[in-house]
Amino acid sequence: MLKSPQSPGRAAAASDTAAPNVPTVLLGLLEMGRRARTAASADELAFMLVNGTHSLTPYRQAALWWSDSGVQALSGVVQPDQNAPYVDWLKRVFKAQANDAPTCARIDPSSLPEDLRNTWTEWLPAHGLWVPLAGQPDGALLLARDKEWTDSDLALLQEWSQTWLHAW
Numbered sequence: 001m002l003k004s005p006q007s008p009g010r011a012a013a014a015s016d017t018a019a020p021n022v023p024t025v026l027l028g029l030l031e032m033g034r035r036a037r038t039a040a041s042a043d044e045l046a047f048m049l050v051n052g053t054h055s056l057t058p059y060r061q062a063a064l065w066w067s068d069s070g071v072q073a074l075s076g077v078v079q080p081d082q083n084a085p086y087v088d089w090l091k092r093v094f095k096a097q098a099n100d101a102p103t104c105a106r107i108d109p110s111s112l113p114e115d116l117r118n119t120w121t122e123w124l125p126a127h128g129l130w131v132p133l134a135g136q137p138d139g140a141l142l143l144a145r146d147k148e149w150t151d152s153d154l155a156l157l158q159e160w161s162q163t164w165l166h167a168w
Contacts, residue, residue, distance in 0.1 A: 025056065025156060028055050028056050029056060029156065029160060029163070031055075032048070032052060032053070032055065032056060032160060032163070032164075033163040033167075035048060035052065036048060036163060036166075036167035037167050039167060042168070045164065045167060046064050046072050046073040047073060048164075049062070049064055049073065049141055049164055050062040050063065050064050050073045050074060050075040050141070051075050051076070053141070053143070053157070053160065054075075056156055056157070056160055057153050057156060057157065058145060058147075059075075059129075059143040059145040060124075060125050060144055060146065061074075061075055061076075061125065061143070061144045061145075062074070062141060062143050063075070063090050063094075063141070063142045064140075064141055065090065065091070065094040065139055065140050065141075065142070066133075066138070066139040067138045067139060070082065070087075070091055071087050071090050071091060071094070072139075089123055090123075090142070092113075092115075092116055093112065093142070094140060094142065096112055096113055096116060097112075097130050097140065097142075098138065098140065103132060103158070104129070104131050104132065104154045104157055104158040104161070105129070105130050105154075106128070106129055106130075106148075106154075107127075107128030107129065107130050107142070109121075109126075109128065124144040125145050125146045126144075126146060127144065127145055127146065127147060127148050127149055128142060128143070128144045129142070129143040129144070129149045129157065130142060131143065131157050131158070131161045132161070133161060133164075133165055133168075134165070141157075141161060
């Protein structure tokens with residue numbers, strides 16, 4: 001028995017139902033998770049966190065900090081200079097935020113101590129985001145950009161940070 005060919009419109013509709021449309025951002029999250037699980041070293045994971053996270057949501061600057069060792073990684077930098085004024089300033093910001101933000105949260109520079117608040121714009125764009133990395137030791141990812149952080153950004157970055165921590 002011969003089957004009648006499907007019309008082009010019908011074929012397209014059938015293929016659309018066979019493969020669900022997964023949002024690009026979720027595919028990016030899955031890809032970053034795969035890359036984190038296959039990273040060869042802690043340095044590669046740190047580099048991925050401060051540089052690769054940009055594929056999930058845009059930002060201008062990122063810094064990774066651990067409570068026991070300080071600033072480990074900066075976006076766009078191979079190895080942070082622990083004596084650089086920017087790194088010293090970041091260490092103070094991280095210490096000031098560490099007890100105030102146990103969850104992923106927007107950083108309001110006005111809530112920082114006066115010396116940090118007054119110098120924020122010298123070092124970072126207007127909108128900061130604190131992404132805590134709970135573990136032993138505790139740490140955090142600080143992201144900064146010109147545009148405000150959305151609730152969707154926070155949810156996505158909270159999920160990514162948990163995936164990344166699992167690989168760490």
